[in-house]
Amino acid sequence: MKVLVVEDNKELAGSIYDYLSTEHYICEIAHNVEDATEKLALFSYDCVVLDIMLPDGNGLDLLGYIRSEHMDSGVLIISAKDSLDDKIMGLEKGSDDYITKPFHLPELNARLRAIFRRKKMEGSNLIVINEISLNPDTLVATVEDTVLDITRKEFDLLMYFIINKNRVLSRQAIATHLWGDYTDNLSNFDFVYQHVKNLRKKISAVNGRDYIETVYGLGYKFNTAAQ
Amino acid sequence: MKLLNKIMFWFTGIVFLVTPISMFVSYNNIKAQIDKSHEQRMAYENSLIAKELLKGTSPDKLTNGHAVTIEKLAGSLPEKREVVTEQSSYIPALKRKECLLTVHSFYNINGQNYEISTSNYVTKSNQIFHGMMNAVIWKIILILLGVFIAARLLSQQIIAPFKKTLKAINHFNIKKKEKIKLPQTSIxxxxxxxxxxxxxxxxxxxxxxxxxxxxxxxxxxxxxxxxxxxxxxxxxxxxxxxxxxxxxxxxxxxxxxxxxxxxxxxxxxxxxxNKEFETTEVVKFDKVAAEVFDVYSDRANLKEICIETHIDKQINVKMHPALADMLLNNLVGNAIRHNVHGGTISADLTNKNFSIRNTGLPPEIPTEDLFKRFKKSNQCAESIGLGLAIVKQICEVSNFDLSYVYEDGWHHVKIDFNSN
CATH class of the missing domain: 1.10.287 (Helix Hairpins)
Incomplete structure (x- = not known):
């Protein structure tokens, strides 16, 4: 999958590049509108990660350009402003999703994968890892053809783990993924802990392998190499 | 009261006050002037007769056909050589009282003292008064009419720029970054x-x-x-x-x-x-509340908190939609976070108010202080202490009344919508 990251902050662009590269994306970076326009004209991308505030213009204009040229790239907007106006304007202008700084890299990854899925770039909609398979359309999760009896939140959590498999996911990243804007004032770590605990219980109840590891109190990891 | 009406009101009052005074003054002046000219004329006539008498013309010839009487005086001349008398008498033919003005002049002609009296009917004071009254009524009517018309013209000519200014201020929107356009005026x-x-x-x-x-x-x-x-x-x-x-x-x-x-x-x-959220929209508060409770339901379950909600349908509240969301998030989030394991939350929404009660430990500082920025009860290190400050500010911006009390182990936050 080919992704163009348009972000003027070089360190942040570097972080995104590092993370996405190890997820086997083909990732390219543009630091301003001019670079981005040139790259978009020359190559085609499956998805564009677009910062709104750029040194030589507004990311929303670039979004307008992408849509007016009928490029079928998905667009994920990154903005520091979490003001409602920008959010609505971005979605109206044809962006596929919106994420606010400071975001978590696993979250960015999950959003990109969701855009790919919606655009059917990954063929089948099923997310499969070894014996576990998830259907995001029907919200059904199976372990070796046995349906898991899990809640919507637990399904989200499992999908987040699988998309970011073999990565350390901090508790903040998980909380933000599960509750989004509603995380601001809760002691979420207990809730994350309980959700993870319940999920592991339910998987082991159908004799599924326990892939989820605790990483030194920092967070969790879905380790596909687990025994 | 409109500015223009106020001016008219005062003006009319002044007219009503000044007119009777001016009428009284002019009545007196006119009467004095008329009497004076009559007196002067009759005194002159008397002096003419005196001259005739001096020439030796007989008094009968002089009085004939004139309203004059000539009388010989037995005694000496009085000190005042001219006396004016006024006498009202009823004239049956005219069916009204008339005023008879008489000028008595005293002369010594050829050693004989005479009293020569000339009299004449003059316009009586109440007649002048009646005449003036008529004029005054017309005057007042004309002045009032004049004031009324002038006021309309004034409002068009002079007050108009002021009215335009008022309109411009009313329509001024700080967010539009436009300069206010005010009318040109010479005043x-x-x-x-x-x-x-x-x-x-x-x-x-x-x-x-x-x-x-x-x-x-x-x-x-x-x-x-x-x-x-x-x-x-x-x-x-x-x-x-x-x-x-x-x-x-x-x-x-x-x-x-x-x-x-x-x-x-x-x-x-x-x-x-900075008032960047305008409260022009009507929010379906019941829907927002239901959504927020739904979002928090899994966390409430994990903490085994029982949530009882009584949400009336069709609760429309005038406020910014983003603020409605933020407000309920903060309140419901707080009610869960500051709750005890296995506690209870009870929420009521009517078209008058929203009230949320939750079990929890007593606050360590007075509840009003919790609305201040960065003030918090120490039991929750994870909170940043801005949630209630935001709640308070949202209520102020949206014109709601907010109260927070702790009673018998219950935290109770109530918001009155003030039917805004």
Missing amino acids: KEFKELNQFLEKMTERAVEDYASVKEFSENASHELQTPLAVMRTKLELLSNSNIDASQASLITDMHNAIEKLSRINRSLTILTKLD
Whole structure:
């Protein structure tokens, strides 16, 4: 999958590049509108990660350009402003999703994968890892053809783990993924802990392998190499 | 009362007060003047007769056909040589009283003392009065008519720029970044007023823009470095790290999370202070409330908190939709966080108010103080202490009344919509 990251902050662009590269994306970076326009004209991308505030213009204009040229790239907007106006304007202008700084890299990854899925770039909609398979359309999760009896939140959590498999996911990243804007004032770590605990219980109840590891109190990891 | 009506009211009052006085003065003057000229004329006639008498003309010949009497006086001449008498008498033919003015003059002619009296009917005072009354009524009617017409013209000519200024202020919107357009006027006071208003609104627009810019910059310029730190930590935590390094990373993650939340909350507070959220929309508050309770239901379940809600249908509240969401999020989030394991939350929504009660430990500081920024009961280290400040500010912006009491183990927050 080919992704163009348009972000003027070089360190942040570097972080995104590092993370996405190890997820086997083909990732390219543009630091301003001019670079981005040139790259978009020359190559085609499956998805564009677009910062709104750029040194030589507004990311929303670039979004307008992408849509007016009928490029079928998905667009994920990154903005520091979490003001409602920008959010609505971005979605109206044809962006596929919106994420606010400071975001978590696993979250960015999950959003990109969701855009790919919606655009059917990954063929089948099923997310499969070894014996576990998830259907995001029907919200059904199976372990070796046995349906898991899990809640919507637990399904989200499992999908987040699988998309970011073999990565350390901090508790903040998980909380933000599960509750989004509603995380601001809760002691979420207990809730994350309980959700993870319940999920592991339910998987082991159908004799599924326990892939989820605790990483030194920092967070969790879905380790596909687990025994 | 309209400015114009007020002016008219005063003007009419002055007319009614001044007219009788001026009428009294002119009545007296006119009467005195008429009497005086009559007297002078009759005195002159008397002197003419006296001259005739001196020539030796017989008194009978002189009095014949004239309203004159000539009488010989037996005694000496009185000290005053001229006496005026006035006498009212009823004239049956005219069926009214008439005033008879008589001038008595005393002369010594050829050694003989004479009293010569000339009399004449003069216009009586109440007749003058009647005449004047008529004129005065006309005068008042004309003046009032004049004032009324002048007032209409005034309002069109003079008050008009003032009215336009008022209209311009009413339609002035600080968010549109447009200069206020005020009408040209030749009146000094209005000119000063307009200049003052132009200056004030310009300042207000600048202040508003600079605060808005600050909050936007603060959010952008701070969130980007925070994003850099967070992503670098995430890359770092995927490298080979040991337990002590993981614990350092966790602490940093927590600090970044807190910093980001504080930054976001302060930005929201600044925006609320700057009145950047307009309360022009009607929000379906019952729907928002149901959504928010739904979002929090899984966390309430994990803490085994029982939520009882009584949400009336079709509750429409005038406020900014983003604020409705924020308000309920803060309140419901607080009710869960500050609750005890296995506690209860009970919420009521009617078209008058929203009230939420939750079990929990007693607050360590007075409940009013909890609305202040960064004030919090110490039991929850994770909170940043801005949630209730935001709640309070939202209520102020939306014109709601807010109260928070702690009673018998229950925290009770109530919001009155004031049927806004």
